[in-house]
Amino acid sequence: MVNDIEVVVEAASKSTPAANLGTILIVEDDPRMQKVLRRIFVEEQYAAVVAGDGQAGLDLFRSERPLAVVLDLILPHISGRELCQTFKKLSSETPIVVLSAITEVADKVLLLELGADDYVTKPFSPRELTARVQAAIRRQHKPSAQTIYRFDDCEIDFKKMTARRSGNPVILTAHEFKLLKYFTDNVERVLTREVLLNEVWGYNAFPTTRTVDNQILKLRQKLESDPADPRHLLTIYGAGYKFVP
């Protein structure tokens, strides 16, 4: 599974507190969970609309044109699976993140076949849910956005997951792409190992900090003209790493 790539959307000036980031449709029957989910997204500056059953979900989906849908699979009347498919038929653009209990995870393939873009198993942390939803939004929201990144004599296509240096193909692993993506999304900024571990490696991985160094090493060996004297993936002694194009 290719994991979501955590991106800090910071280019936009944050001195615009009023406007929300968009609407999230929450389809969930349990009132307590409704409240929790709404709060989670409201705190992240989204607007949240809540549907207690499938029909209300469909109505709101049509009227609100949500940025993304958070869908609990266990619903009365219409099964969550049906609903998921219907959403995708109505608007295949809109990303859907499914909430599922641990026992249901077995058929995650089926889940994704239904059109879900990602899933989060209960129990989950607020951070995990919002991160996955935001990642799903980013993926869908700017499909034609520049996926090809160039610097020096390197050319990275994050969509095709291919890379070239001086025209020659370079093989990068999925993890290396993910790390590199985070660097290209945070150009010039000093990123500590802690941040990289949290943002690139993800929620459930807790490797040692030397792991980061090793991945940096790999990237340098593959992308820098002289890995011993890097010009793009710079070490900031005592702090972390910084990418400069």
Add this chain to the structure above:
Amino acid sequence: MVNDIEVVVEAASKSTPAANLGTILIVEDDPRMQKVLRRIFVEEQYAAVVAGDGQAGLDLFRSERPLAVVLDLILPHISGRELCQTFKKLSSETPIVVLSAITEVADKVLLLELGADDYVTKPFSPRELTARVQAAIRRQHKPSAQTIYRFDDCEIDFKKMTARRSGNPVILTAHEFKLLKYFTDNVERVLTREVLLNEVWGYNAFPTTRTVDNQILKLRQKLESDPADPRHLLTIYGAGYKFVP
């Protein structure tokens, strides 16, 4: 594989009694676990205060203004759930990471409902806990509006860790940035060596040390037009140093 918590990491880095990263409030009744938790955070350069029950937790929360709270759900007298809600009422800003046994997670809905920002199930690895707490802290810290600081003909970007004087790049070390940051955050205030050592270095040092003076010297040489006649990093004879933009 998640390591058992009893596997105590023996690092014994040079003791740093006065913390520099901030205070973590640990609410935990089991004395053994208290010790383990405190150690985990102290090793990560945090200060840790421990409360054995809910009342002590509340008191410390109010008096210490912790950066984050680590809360074990099973507590005597006040239930962890109540406590969690109370914390959030007192300061919704402060992130709360809940410790819970897997068997307790059945109540996961309630858990999130109460305002916990994340949770870690036992058994957990030290790294997992600190990573989640740090992520919660970082997330809660709104990206500071302005990371670029200007004075005279100097321009400091603390995020990129770059500095310029009259447009020309100046190389500062991580420590120098940290010291300079403290000065720019405390403009016009006289800062004694003791304060600087506590806040920037993070420990109480011998009063005879020339360490602070040395770092000041470095900063002057790099940032002042005439290091011998500083106009920004001023010496206050008999007291300390003062920064004026």
Add this chain to the structure above:
DNA sequence: TCGGAATGTCACCAGATTGTAATTATTGTC
């Protein structure tokens, strides 16, 4: 002006930080 105390300055090197590769563990594939 003088003398003692506080500060400025410099260079060295111990210890911390990072680079690197080999080894081990994990994951994915057939």
Add this chain to the structure above:
DNA sequence: GACAATAATTACAATCTGGTGACATTCCGA
């Protein structure tokens, strides 16, 4: 289930920082 690819850990070498201490200079009260 064996194999290959990828990732994480470990170990050690290379590198850099900044604390230390010696000494010079400046400050301030008498």
